[in-house]
Amino acid sequence: MTSITDPNTSVRFTGAMEEIHNKQLKTYGEIIDTTTELCQSHRQFVKSALDTCLKKCKDDEILFEKIQSFKIDMQQNNELLKEKRHAISDVIAEIQQKEMQKDDVIQKIEKLKEEQIKRKRGLKNLQKARLVFQDHLGLEIRTILGKTQLVKGEKLQFVFRNINPTDQDSAYVVTMGIKEDGSYQIVSSDPALDCLPILESRLQETNNLPAFLANIRKEFISQARR
Template identity: 45%
Template sequence: MASIKDLDVGEQFSSKLEEIRTKLLSQAMGEMLNEATAEFCQAHKQYMQSVLDTCLKKCREDETMFETIQGYTEEVKHLNSITRERNGERPEILGSIQDKESHKEHLIQNIEKLKQEQAKNRELIHSQNKANKDRLKNLNKVKEIFKEWLSLEIRKIQGEKLQFIFRNIDHKNPQNAYTFVLRINENGEYQIVSCDPPLATMDHLERRLQETNNLSAFLANVRKEFVALHNTTKTA
């Protein structure tokens, strides 16, 4: 009991208790610090892993975007190249279009000229046909007159050809026929096809007929030539 009341012992005991308390407190604090540090490290590790995953995802997205941009850039370069080529071809294309337009205009003008020429040709053919019909009509009108005065018979043969038959040239044989065949050619001119018996002057008479267009005089001259030929033959 005396030892308990001793002051030194009391102080030693208090010091010992304080030491134990401090030690226990230090241990508790260490355990708490270790636990907090572990939790912090785990949280920091998880945070850093999250940041790393986010960065990796962002990097992949950036890489994909870069590849896309690179693809767009290449495509734009290709389109620019095509555009430059087409711009270079544009003058040739425009020149070709202008040439075709000019050729088209030339064809239209030629077609118009051909139409005008065809119209003129149709008008000319119509005029020639009318003139030919008028000539044939006149021939028919004078047919009876020639038959009566010149003993001339006119026959239509082989289309538009006319055969002229003179009689009463040989008084011993008045029915002997002296003939020639006449037609109107594509130029609307009188043309002698044949003559029986042949007359040496027929070519000259034909030219005179074409120049004067006087059929009555031509027929009278042909009859005179047939008479002269008969008389010459009879004398010989």
């Protein structure tokens, strides 16, 4: 066993202590280096994570702005769509109204055509009556313009003569006109005939003016001979 008083022992002890101290310093240095590397690695990781988060936040903000812009566009498009729907509804309603007006105009035109045809028939009957009565029986047809409410407008007077045997020139008169629908309207007779409403009703049914005038002449002759 080496003596503690041996100088070599002190040197060896000191060397051993220095070696242990150096090993500890080396270990500490390695720990410090490792810790430094870990700190740098952590800083880089944190910086990378922070950059990623910042980029993600920025992307999210851009996406949110796009979503908001899309919502605004959608709302504007919906408003425009509503306006267009209202406009289309108005156009459809206007077209339907014009179609109804067109149908109404067509019906009125057809009614006017029918009335014109009836008037032509009435005038044709008047021509026939004129040929039959005026040429053969001395019937005179006059056109008059009524001034009273009862005979307002253009009317016709049928003047019969050769009725009264004692006075061949004595005039027997029937005044009548043609309504808008082409039917005949008896205004008056002179002298008055009690059966005039019946004869007018029959004329309305048959539209036979010559027969009506023949019946009127018979009634005038019958009345003159009483």
